[in-house]
Amino acid sequence: xxxxxxxxxxxxxxxxxxxxxxxxxxxxxxxxxxxxxxxxxxxxxxxxxxxxxxxxxxxxxxxxxxxxxxxxxxxxxxxxxxxxxxxxxxxxxxxxxxxxxxxxxxxxxxxxxxxxxxxxxxxxxxxxxxxxxxxxxxxxxxxxxxxxxxxxxxxxxxxxxxxxxxxxxxxxxxxxxxxxxxxxxxxxxxxxxxxxxxxxxxxxxxxxxxxxxxxxxxxxxxxxxxxxxxxxxxxxxxxxxxxxxxxxxxxxxxxxxxxxxxxxxxxxxxxxxxxxxxxxxxxxxxxxxxxxxxxxxxxxxxxxxxxxxxxxxxxxxxxxxxxxxxxxxxxxxxxxxxxxxxxxxxxxxxxxxxxxxxxxxxxxxxxx
Numbered sequence: 263x264x265x266x267x268x269x270x271x272x273x274x275x276x277x278x279x280x281x282x283x284x285x286x287x288x289x290x291x292x293x294x295x296x297x298x299x300x301x302x303x304x305x306x307x308x309x310x311x312x313x314x315x316x317x318x319x320x321x322x323x324x325x326x327x328x329x330x331x332x333x334x335x336x337x338x339x340x341x342x343x344x345x346x347x348x349x350x351x352x353x354x355x356x357x358x359x360x361x362x363x364x365x366x367x368x369x370x371x372x373x374x375x376x377x378x379x380x381x382x383x384x385x386x387x388x389x390x391x392x393x394x395x396x397x398x399x400x401x402x403x404x405x406x407x408x409x410x411x412x413x414x415x416x417x418x419x420x421x422x423x424x425x426x427x428x429x430x431x432x433x434x435x436x437x438x439x440x441x442x443x444x445x446x447x448x449x450x451x452x453x454x455x456x457x458x459x460x461x462x463x464x465x466x467x468x469x470x471x472x473x474x475x476x477x478x479x480x481x482x483x484x485x486x487x488x489x490x491x492x493x494x495x496x497x498x499x500x501x502x503x504x505x506x507x508x509x510x511x512x513x514x515x516x517x518x519x520x521x522x523x524x525x526x527x528x529x530x531x532x533x534x535x536x537x538x539x540x541x542x543x544x545x546x547x548x549x550x551x552x553x554x555x556x557x558x559x560x561x562x563x564x565x566x567x568x569x570x571x572x573x574x575x576x577x578x579x580x581x582x583x584x585x586x587x588x589x590x591x592x593x594x595x596x597x598x599x600x601x602x603x604x605x606x607x608x609x610x611x612x613x614x615x616x617x618x619x620x621x622x623x624x625x626x627x628x629x630x
Contacts, residue, residue, distance in 0.1 A: 264327040264340075264417035264450050266290035266313060272321030273308055273474075281320070282308050283474045290452060290467075295444045297453045297465030300497070305474035306454045307422055313452060314343050314420050326417060342411035343420040346427060348403045350395045350410075356382075357391040360410045374413075381412040384446065385439075401432045408443065421453040425460065437464055459500050462486070470494050492626035495547055495619060501583065503547045504593040507623065510539045519546055519620075523588045526565035529615040535630045536620060544629075547619035550583065550594040556610050564612025570595075571608045 266289070273283035283305050290296045298306040311317040313324060315336035324331045331339050350359050357378055364374045382388045385405045395403055404424055411419055421440070425433045441464055444451050455461055461468050462482045469479040470493070478490040489495035495503045508521030510528070517528040517536060524546070528536060536544075554560040556567050573592075576583040577599065584595040584603055595611070597603065620630035 265292045266418060266450065266452070267325040267328075268309075268313075268322070269325070270322035271309070271312060271319060271324060273305070273312060273317060274320040281474060283312070285322070286474075286476055288469060288476060288479060290450060292450055293448045295441070295451045295453065295464060295466045297455060297461040297468045298471060299455055299458055299461040299468055300471035302456055304471040306456075306471050308474070309471070310420055310422055310452060310454045313418070314341055315339050316343075340417040341420055342414040342416040342418075343422065344404075344407050344411050344424045346423045348395070348407045348427075350403060350406060352395050355392050355394055356387070356398075356406050356409075359395070359406055360413050363410065364413060377413040377415070378409075381409040384412060384443065385409050399432075400428050401436055404428065404436060405439070408440070412443075412447070417450065419449050419451045421451065423454055423456065425455075426457075433460070440464065458498050462498070468498075470497060489619070489628060491628055492545065492547075492621045495621070495628070499549060501550050501594040503549050503619070504553075504588070504591070505545055505547050505621075506588045506591055506593075507543060507545055510536060510542065510544055512540045519544070521589060523570075524568050526568060526613065529563075529618070531616075532618065532620070532630045539620075539622075539629065543623050545621040545623050547621060548613050549617060550596045552614040552617035553595045553611050554614070555597070556612050560612075560614075562614045563616065565615060565618075567610035567612055569608060569610055572603055572605055574605060575603055 268286050268288040271283055271286040272281055274281040286309060298309060300306050308317055312319055315334065319332050326339060354362065360378045360381060361374045364377060382391055385408065387405050390398065390402060425436050428436060437460060453464060465482060467479060468482055468485055470477045472493050478485060478494045485494060485498050489498060506521060506524065508519050508524060511518045511520050517533050517540065519526055519528060554562060554564060556564065570586040572584050572586050574585040579599060581599050582597045582601050584597055586593055619628060621627065622629050
């Protein structure tokens, strides 16, 4: 397979005030599964299409296995792309759809047959080879589109939101299938999605983009536990991280975070990092699973009790989400599914002192 290197890559559309991709740098390791994720319009599909050769590169370099790709056409880059809309020929059978690209490349009939049947075996769809796309479900069509990419035996597989047209249950099934495919082929794969849950469950490495700029590229759990800035912290995680603004106050040789709803001591492990922020406004973040009702043992070291009033309870089967307000901000707390909390109930909670996050309100960078 191949390593993909993106060096100072730029995409500037004619007449646009700002570049869609102002300056991207990224290394995609051989045999890795890298997910590009971010909100709509962040540039993730543009970046993928530049790798594919479907978008012209305005500046910088794209290398695959050390070879410069900027001026090569898509067919000469040894990549295969799976699109959101499947892009199957409706008048062709599954076999013919998968074989079509190989026929154009003048492969022998025997080689085509071997590759198509091998791909069908990998994707468990040998019984579908004679069917037309209209006689198949969305998941089966997406399997055909992936099979058409597999027969190419490319250096790099590219996926552009391939599951967005499927229902929720089928998306989960296809996520598992694509991960199994990656493990079996040991291929280099680059996958675009706007769904951060999809990104977390599939990628070896996740690249978070905002307005064409790479915010952080890291393993899923490092992104979750150590977000670089406010955007990454709020985007990764479902439900997302909760935030509140306040001030750091020095009191009796300790630091405290204070606002109209909260007042707690900063743990010693963070105090040295945050001491320079005393007297300044700061943004506090905590995840829904890092806040606990102090009436029940958590096994965690918690801050002093903070009083909240539950606005809404949301049972989802395996757990229940409690929603409450802090300074007009709606916040979420995870609890066990058998909890008996009710709307308008007031409870005392504490934050896990090892899972507190603080951000600079000006730069939005994490500072603790």
